[in-house]
Amino acid sequence: MGCDGGTIPKRHELVKGPKKVxxxxxxxxxIARWNYCAISQTLLRKPIVACDLGRLYNKDALIEYLLDKSADKCIIETAKHIKSLKDVKELNLTDNPVWKGDKANAKGDKFEDFHQAAFICPVVGLEMNGRQKFCYLRVCGCVFSERAMKEIKTQICHKCGEPFKEDDVIVLNGSKEEMADLQRRMEERKLAAKLIKKTKKSKATESASKAGLAKEISGPSSQKHEEKANTIDKTKSTLSSTSAAENGQLSSSSTSTSSGKVCKRSYTEIRGKSEAYKSIFTSHSSAKRSKEQKPNWITHTAYYY
Known part of the structure; x- marks a missing residue:
């Protein structure tokens, strides 16, 4: 069986088999994952940020994506879990000294090595081109190769000295299993943060309610206590003023007697006093003695003067 021209078809042209994947x-x-932004699909330029799933983004492209609140906004699956800049971490990358950038092959007449990366591991020196696994720390954002983290096991960052935990190590552009593990850890952290916020709010409301109840209960009693305290303070002030006046009078009388001068009080000052009080002074009738009671002679001693 032939076609119009005498050609003989083959089996694969007539019988259609299963399509190859x-x-x-x-x-x-x-190259797409390690050299280009996951949102804008442009070359990665500093500052570069990474999410909790290990994807790389240009910071300016991510900010533009978050600021776009229009209804016709295209929701990108790779950044669907990012709600604010708190969900990403700016990376502290180490530049590759051999990297020349786009200027090396500006004319297009040279061989361009796509496996050469712009950043390297500061400990081992491996290039961050996707051939080796890299990870970053959520605490400080420093980036290292997985080989460096395994060879030098420590809980302190190799670059900045910041302490970290095993949960803070996030693999960059990992496999499907690693992405699923990172997704689970991210959800657990968000749930823990929500629980902490709820406990803080409940404690604040409880303290405020307790303070309000204490004020309502102790309202009239506290006013009474304040009034009593004010009356006590007033009485203390009056007592102190009277004691000061009496002390001043006593001091003046003592000074006058020590100087040898006898101060006599007027009749108007003693008029309203009792007889017992009047008998203290020499002007009272009880203090006056007759001539018969007076002695004929007086012996002068040292106490007389």
Whole structure:
């Protein structure tokens, strides 16, 4: 059986078999994930941020995405979990001294090595091109290779000296299993943060309610206590003033007697006093003696003067 021209068709042209699954080029996927932003699909430029799932973004592109609140906004699946800049961490990357950038092959007449990366591990020196696993710390944002973290096991950052935990280590552009683990850890952290906020709010409301009840209960009694305290203070002030006046009078009388001068009080001052009080003074009739009672002679001693 032939066609119009005498050609003989082959079996694969007549019988359609199952389609082959298209395989993604590994080199192309590595270049796309490690050299380009996950939102804008532009080359990664500093400042670079990473989310809790290990994806890389340009900070300015992420800010533009978060600020766009229009109804026709295209929601990108890679950044769907990011609600604010608190959900990402700015990376502290180490520049590759060999990297020349786009200027090395500006004319297009040289071989361009796509496996050469702009950043390296500061401990081991491996290039961050996707061939080796890299991770960053949520505490400080420093980036290291997984080999460096395994060879030098420590709980302190190799670059800045910030302490960290195992939960703070996040793999960059990991596999599906690693992404699922990071997703679970991210959800657990968010739930823990919500519980902490609820407990803080409940404690604040309880303290405020207790303070209000204490004020309502102790309202009239506290006013009474304040009034009593005011009356006590007033009585104390009056007593202190009277005692000061009496002390001043006593001091003046003592000074006058010590100087040898006898101060006599007028009749108007003693008029309203009792007889017992009047008998103290020499002007009273009881203090006056007759001539018969007076002695004929007086012996002068040292106490007389």
């Amino acid at each position: 298209e395989q993604v080029d590994k080199n192309a996927s590595l």
